[in-house]
Amino acid sequence: MDVDDGLRSKEAAERGGPAARRLDLAMAIALTLGTAFWGDLLASGPRRPDYAASVITSIALMMPLAIRRTHPILMTGLMTVAGLVQVVFVSSPTWSLIAIPAASYSVARFVAGHESRIVVGAGALGSVIGPLRWMSDEPLAQQGEGLLSLTAPFSALCFAWVVIPYLLGRRDRETAITREEREQSARQRYESELVRREQQTRMAEARIRNEIARELHDVVAHSLSVIIVQADGGKALARKQPEAATRVLDTISDTGREALSEMRRIVGVLRVDPESSSPDDYRPNPGLPDIATMVARAGDRVTLSITGAEPAVSATVGLTAYRVVQEALTNFLKHAGPQARARVTIIYEPTVIHIEVMDDGGIPAGSTPDAADDWPLVPDLGPGYGLRGMHERVAAMGGKLVARPTRTGGWLVRATLPLQAGKPSPRHHGPGGNQTP
Template sequence: MRTGRMTFHDSVLALLVAVGSVPLFLLQSAARAEWTRAPDAFGVALVLLMSAPVAVRRSWPLAGLCASLVPQTLLAALGYGFGPAAPAGLVLLYSVAAHRGLAAALCALTLSLAVYTVGVSAGPVTPARWSDHLVVIVVLVALWGAGRSLRLRRAYLAELKDRAARLERAHAADTRAARAEERSRIARELHDVVAHHVSVMTVQAAAARKVLASDPELAREALSAIENTGRVAMAEMRDLVGVLRAGTRAELGPQPGLRDLPALVEQMREAGLDTGLSVHGEAGRPLPAGVDLAAYRLVQEGLTNSLRHAGAGARAEVTVRHAPGELDVRVEDDGLGAAAGARPPGHGLVGIRERVALYGGIIDVGPKSGGGFEVRARFPLKDER
């Protein structure tokens, strides 16, 4: 569609150039009748013929210029007084400079100047002064320069548009990456908050169902623990959703950390998992908040997996070791290590790996050689003095 419009416009321009060139040709011949050849039908035909290539000035500008220069040269050589400074030649020279590369544009300018020189030299003697020739040369060079300027401006604008498009694509890619990262973070936080409490509630509900008839008091304690665990889960979920919801101001409490491990261990004991906790060494300074939270979530996920998969009668042990420049956290049990390792990794362990990697740590997850399952992570700590 665009090519058709361009062709139509160029054809109209060629018609206008032809209509304008014929009167100009007749007036010039009449004004210089004493030293130019009288206009005739052949001269008019040459004028019309040199104007026809303007119709392809954007499709084949250099070829059109060469085709137009042939009748123009004949007009000059036969003494009609028309040369490369005719309207068609000027339009085509400008078109080559505006729509083709530098090499083609220089070729067109050189060809126009050469044809003008040959036409003047081969034609009849004229009283033209050197200033007249200088004016023609200046006009040719000026139009050529105007065409080159337009082409360079178009190239500059195209580069700006392309750069803006690249920046927009890069911004869109960054936005998608940020959204994906945020979705991953939200999913990890939701899993860490919900999975542990739901697992504890599931185990306690199963225990309450088994002893409901034989030991109602024990079942009542299990149901009370389920109620408390559910309330804690709801409170944490409410805080998390309040943070994620735009425009909502949530009441934020401190994030859990290693200081909360005793309460976590006690909760696991109440859920039926025999759990021990040992802490070696002392932190020289408060742990970074992110490392503290990641270590707590690792212990929480490790104990939750032990509660789910270790089996009845298994014991879990949590070991926290503070060393110079390093924090070592380990969760191990003596349950069904090989069977647990055969299970596909869940979202919890994937999230823990991401947390540990975020702080430059190293994590090992898998069954132990002597039986049982182990989750261990080592976090590097910067020694800031």
């Protein structure tokens, strides 16, 4: 709804309301009773021969004010006819002329555009004819030309009697338009702010859902992969080395408990109570110190090599490093085969962490070895979320990640993470190998 529509709606409410109509009718009746029966300004009453004409024309001038809001143009026409009749049959001004400024203001206030100027034209005509008639007892046809100079000041006063209320009405109308424009702008700003906040809320919800889905994927996929591998190995050891099978069962039990604990922590974020003081709600995320334990639980086919002193990093950098190793080992356990071996290498430097997970297993379906050795394209691994999640995590920390088959038939995951999380780096190639901005 634009400003003009809003203003017209308000004016329709002001004009057509029952209270407004009753007020206008009461005002017209009161003014008629107070003015029409005086006959003229001298209050000479019935002794004047034109008293009846004065009363009738005064009623005709005052009563149209009852429709000043609902039909201002019709009011102007009725009052113009009544005024011309009064000029012809009444020789002096009457009290009913106070209806003219009220009519002029009403037309200026409630009529839009050039149509409102009709009241100025009618007032200008009356301002000339009226004084000429009142200042001469002769009929209009017998009045001399010299009378015009005598009536000019009186005509100017009568014209001001029309123009000043008209200007006041136009001012009030412009004020109402300006106020409506401000209110409309405020409504639009408020609606735009609501839309912006709703979009931000949806984006935040989508981001949180993605983060939770990524966390659940990392936890469940890795833990189940470890449990399955350990269970398969435990079946063979149960017959030959029962004590070794017991250790395998312990590993499976510990891995299951840890996965369950992490899932409780992640799900607890969805139902957290701000006033809750339960320590389970604030269990810390895994980080660099937990990588060795995770590698050990993956089995004796995985070895770990750490170079340099473990630095103090933020929780987000530590969690990213942990998840990269976790996802790489998950893919190793799922795809590399029972005879493959993997090596996890972590190098701590003053400003970055280098992580490399390489195995000598088979190449996942749909992948081809890449002859390049430095940050090659990432092959298409299908609809899975593992590699995509690793790329998103590393990019969010301002680091780099490559995941590709090796020329010897294994698989390589290499990540470089800055110790201080920086701005997300542009991902020139997503997990599907498609260029993205």
